[in-house]
Amino acid sequence: MDAWRRKIMFAWVAFLNGLLPYGAGNRLAARTIRHLHPALSKQQARWLSGLSRAVRDPQAQASAWRDFGKLFGVARLHAGLYAWNDRAWGERCELTISGFENIEQARALGRGALVMTFHHHLNMMFCTLLAGQGMPLNAVAFDNRQAARYQQVRARTDSIYLNAEQMLHGGELILVKPQGNARAILRAFQKNQLVSSSFDFPDFFQDRNRLEYPFLDASLSCPTGVVKMAITKQVPILSGYLDWRGGNRFAMVLRPISDGVSDTTVDDAMTQYLAHLEDMVRHKPGLWEGWKWVDPKS
Numbered sequence: 001m002d003a004w005r006r007k008i009m010f011a012w013v014a015f016l017n018g019l020l021p022y023g024a025g026n027r028l029a030a031r032t033i034r035h036l037h038p039a040l041s042k043q044q045a046r047w048l049s050g051l052s053r054a055v056r057d058p059q060a061q062a063s064a065w066r067d068f069g070k071l072f073g074v075a076r077l078h079a080g081l082y083a084w085n086d087r088a089w090g091e092r093c094e095l096t097i098s099g100f101e102n103i104e105q106a107r108a109l110g111r112g113a114l115v116m117t118f119h120h121h122l123n124m125m126f127c128t129l130l131a132g133q134g135m136p137l138n139a140v141a142f143d144n145r146q147a148a149r150y151q152q153v154r155a156r157t158d159s160i161y162l163n164a165e166q167m168l169h170g171g172e173l174i175l176v177k178p179q180g181n182a183r184a185i186l187r188a189f190q191k192n193q194l195v196s197s198s199f200d201f202p203d204f205f206q207d208r209n210r211l212e213y214p215f216l217d218a219s220l221s222c223p224t225g226v227v228k229m230a231i232t233k234q235v236p237i238l239s240g241y242l243d244w245r246g247g248n249r250f251a252m253v254l255r256p257i258s259d260g261v262s263d264t265t266v267d268d269a270m271t272q273y274l275a276h277l278e279d280m281v282r283h284k285p286g287l288w289e290g291w292k293w294v295d296p297k298s
Contacts, residue, residue: 008036022092023247029077030244034069037076043292050291053216054281067286071121074244078125083156085163090132092248099240099254100133103194106236107135109260112189114230114237115196116257116273118280119289122250124160126242127196128167129252136171138188139164140197140226143175185226189235196240197226199270200277202293211266215274218294222274224266236260237269239276243287253280 012033020028034040047068048061055061081089106113115137117126124139131137165173171193174184188195202221209225230237237258243251257272258264281288 012036022089023249025077026074026244027247029073030070031073033073033076037072040069040072046292048291050218050294051285053218053294055285060285064284064286067284068121068289071244071287075121075125078122079160082124082160082164085159085166087163087167090128090167093129094247094249095129095252096250097133097252097254099238099256102238102254102256103130103133103135106238106256106260107192107194109234109236110192111233111235111260112192113194113260114189114226114235115194115254116227116237116239116269117196117198118200118239118241118277119198120241120243120280120287121289122242122244123198124164125250126240126252128164129242129250130194130196130240131167131169131171134169135194136169136188136191137194137196138171138174138185139168140174140176140185140195143177182225182229185229186233189230189233195226195230199223199227199273200290200293209266211270213270213274215294216278220274220290220293222270224270227269228266231258231264231266231269234260239273241280241287243284 044065048065051061051064055064078089103113103115115130117123120126127137127139161173161175165171171188172184174188174195185195199222200220201223209228210221210223212219212221227237229235236256237260238254238256240252240254243253245251255276257269257276277288281291285291
């Protein structure tokens with residue numbers, strides 16, 4: 001992003017955070033922030049090309065892209081809240097959870113649980129809100145601290161990481177490199193904690209356990225190392241995501257994949273995970289960032 005646009009966006013987010021009620025700030029962020037971030041327009045053509053595999057109607061595609069931009073705005077607003085260590089939003093949001101009993105049943109075994117989520121704008125919010133239900137959650141993310149883009153916003157990004165971690169109810173933000181930090185994930189399972197990560201992306205994390213799976217009429221290359229680890233340790237596996245419903249309202253969906261008792265395989269778990277992703281994107285295609293990864297031209 002151009003430096004001047006970044007400054008304008010950060011100032012605008014600060015304004016929304018400081019002067020508006022939480023729900024109104026979300027609504028205004030959804031309408032405006034996408035117009036201040038050129039990265040959206042740069043990825044629009046490829047994103048819509050991938051979307052066309054599932055959504056044929058041009059009006060529906062345009063509606064999905066608007067939803068994508070709105071969710072991007074809400075996510076950027078909350079990045080600002082994390083950066084400024086404003087935790088009050090967690091109390092001001094109205095959260096409904098479908099399938100929470102699956103988390104309770106999983107943790108009853110005492111082996112923790114793997115919560116497989118998707119790239120859906122609200123990943124960090126998903127983790128902190130789930131941890132806010134009273135259980136430590138360890139959020140696994142790719143360590144990009146050597147990237148040039150990270151260096152441009154280093155102080156802000158470090159603040160986001162640090163302050164978001166404080167909302168994980170005793171869990172950690174685990175930044176991983178290929179084949180790295182397996183011990184931190186194992187320790188979390190041994191402590192009966194949750195571990196959450198995304199498994200729906202083809203690039204920038206070259207897991208040696210990466211496998212190709214059919215998705216819609218294309219395919220996705222997915223890292224599966226943590227899934228393999230969970231199955232080996234008989235850790236229950238779920239999928240989950242968070243959706244913004246307007247204002248201060250959010251909805252979380254949790255669905256079981258493996259109970260940690262019955263025999264299962266990595267392929268079984270990944271097939272179920274991608275079926276849950278397909279359900280999500282058919283319900284609200286603008287929620288998924290990953291349409292650019294199923295580009296028909298790729």
